[in-house]
Amino acid sequence: MRILLTNIKQLCQVEDSLDRRSRVAGADMAHIPCIENAWLLVAKGLIHSYGSMDDMPEMHADETIDAGGRFVLPAWCDSHTHLVFAAPRDQEFVDRIKGLSYEEIARRGGGILNSARRLNETSEEELYEHSLRRLHEVMAQGTGAIEIKSGYGLNTEAELKMLRVIRKLKENAPVPVKASFLAAHAYPVDYKEDKQGYINLIIDEMLPKVAGEGLADYMDVFCEEGFFSVADTERLLEAGWKHGLKPKIHANQLHYSGGVQVGMKHRAVSVDHLECVGDAEIEALKHGDTMPTLLPAAAFFLGIQYQPARRIIDAGLPVCLATDYNPGSCPSGNVPLLLTIACTQLKMTPEEAINAVTLNGAAAMELHQQLGTIATGKKANLIVTRPIPSLAHIPYDFGNNPVEKVIFGGKWG
Ligand code: NIG
Numbered sequence: 001m002r003i004l005l006t007n008i009k010q011l012c013q014v015e016d017s018l019d020r021r022s023r024v025a026g027a028d029m030a031h032i033p034c035i036e037n038a039w040l041l042v043a044k045g046l047i048h049s050y051g052s053m054d055d056m057p058e059m060h061a062d063e064t065i066d067a068g069g070r071f072v073l074p075a076w077c078d079s080h081t082h083l084v085f086a087a088p089r090d091q092e093f094v095d096r097i098k099g100l101s102y103e104e105i106a107r108r109g110g111g112i113l114n115s116a117r118r119l120n121e122t123s124e125e126e127l128y129e130h131s132l133r134r135l136h137e138v139m140a141q142g143t144g145a146i147e148i149k150s151g152y153g154l155n156t157e158a159e160l161k162m163l164r165v166i167r168k169l170k171e172n173a174p175v176p177v178k179a180s181f182l183a184a185h186a187y188p189v190d191y192k193e194d195k196q197g198y199i200n201l202i203i204d205e206m207l208p209k210v211a212g213e214g215l216a217d218y219m220d221v222f223c224e225e226g227f228f229s230v231a232d233t234e235r236l237l238e239a240g241w242k243h244g245l246k247p248k249i250h251a252n253q254l255h256y257s258g259g260v261q262v263g264m265k266h267r268a269v270s271v272d273h274l275e276c277v278g279d280a281e282i283e284a285l286k287h288g289d290t291m292p293t294l295l296p297a298a299a300f301f302l303g304i305q306y307q308p309a310r311r312i313i314d315a316g317l318p319v320c321l322a323t324d325y326n327p328g329s330c331p332s333g334n335v336p337l338l339l340t341i342a343c344t345q346l347k348m349t350p351e352e353a354i355n356a357v358t359l360n361g362a363a364a365m366e367l368h369q370q371l372g373t374i375a376t377g378k379k380a381n382l383i384v385t386r387p388i389p390s391l392a393h394i395p396y397d398f399g400n401n402p403v404e405k406v407i408f409g410g411k412w413g
């Protein structure tokens with residue numbers, strides 16, 4: 001199947017064929033390389049070729065689409081979600097409006113433990129159906145690659161159940177899916193008084209099974225006061241590495257927890273959340289390739305402080321944005337809305353925000369060689385927008401879906 005798009009108003013995030021980027025950092029984030037009035041040919045699921053309408057060669061296509069007035073971009077790469085969950089948590093939303101904090105709700109047995117109770121009661125089939133529906137919803141908003149975590153099981157059987165649901169999504173979805181093992185998300189009720197016992201269970205029982213079945217790509221830990229300490233995180237990350245799972249951790253969401261530094265020390269692929277980031281964290285981030293990943297839609301929904309994106313970018317570092325789609329702190333996987341929050345609250349420019357959720361999102365899932373930019377040979381996972389006047393219109397027009405059509409693996413989504 002060969003699809004030819006012509007008269008594209010702007011083809012965005014194009015690569016120079018000789019000098020491909022693996023991420024974009026600092027001042028470079030302000031720039032999205034584009035071709036005005038462009039064509040793009042998709043063949044065999046891949047980006048075949050592209051260029052300016054001024055010198056379009058003769059070519060054969062099964063389908064030719066006039067994309068006049070529309071922008072074409074690489075699909076969003078959402079590198080941090082908890083999309084597999086059993087039930088919403090609307091009551092906690094109301095409790096927070098009335099004054100309870102996220103941490104208080106968690107201490108009372110709500111939050112992650114609430115989701116764990118519901119997940120343990122839900123069958124694998126039902127979980128898969130809910131999750132597939134959510135995945136299709138975010139795909140229609142332009143998400144073309146996604147990472148999904150376990151972490152609402154909190155016992156061996158239910159963690160494996162979640163990871164098998166993610167594997168089934170991987171096998172059946174038309175977009176790449178990465179899986180992270182996050183049993184270290186909260187202490188289950190039975191281990192409230194035996195925290196080391198739960199960590200031993202993760203390391204001695206769960207990890208060998210998860211790795212043995214090849215169910216996860218990454219090892220995740222919620223490194224936070226009241227959850228997993230820096231010392232706990234170190235033990236867990238070391239054990240993950242022994243089983244071939246690289247770290248991708250929840251760091252510095254609620255406190256200056258040391259999560260960034262421990263992530264850097266253990267060569268995490270990304271450290272995520274980062275509401276609490278100061279000079280020491282920024283200095284640490286300069287010494288490695290770990291991707292700083294910001295989740296401002298969760299900060300928005302919880303009403304907590306935002307991540308200091310400007311300071312991170314102005315220090316010359318890359319920034320990745322992800323939704324954190326989950327039933328507690330961010331019941332939305334809507335990337336266009338995430339872009340609006342990043343622009344209005346974190347003061348990222350539209351170009352910076354789009355870089356953060358395309359190339360840098362791909363890098364945070366180690367998918368930058370296949371996705372995240374328009375380059376010959378990359379996977380044809382693409383967004384065709386509605387007719388819009390500018391790239392800035394995507395975050396500007398908030399609450400509306402800028403995506404008219406998507407192409408995944410060279411086929412219309
Ligand atoms: O990334 N902070 C920890 N974990 C999730 C939220 C989990 C939940 O509340 O269900 C997050 O925000």
Ligand code: FE
Nearest residue numbers: 080082250324
């Ligand atoms: Fe999260």
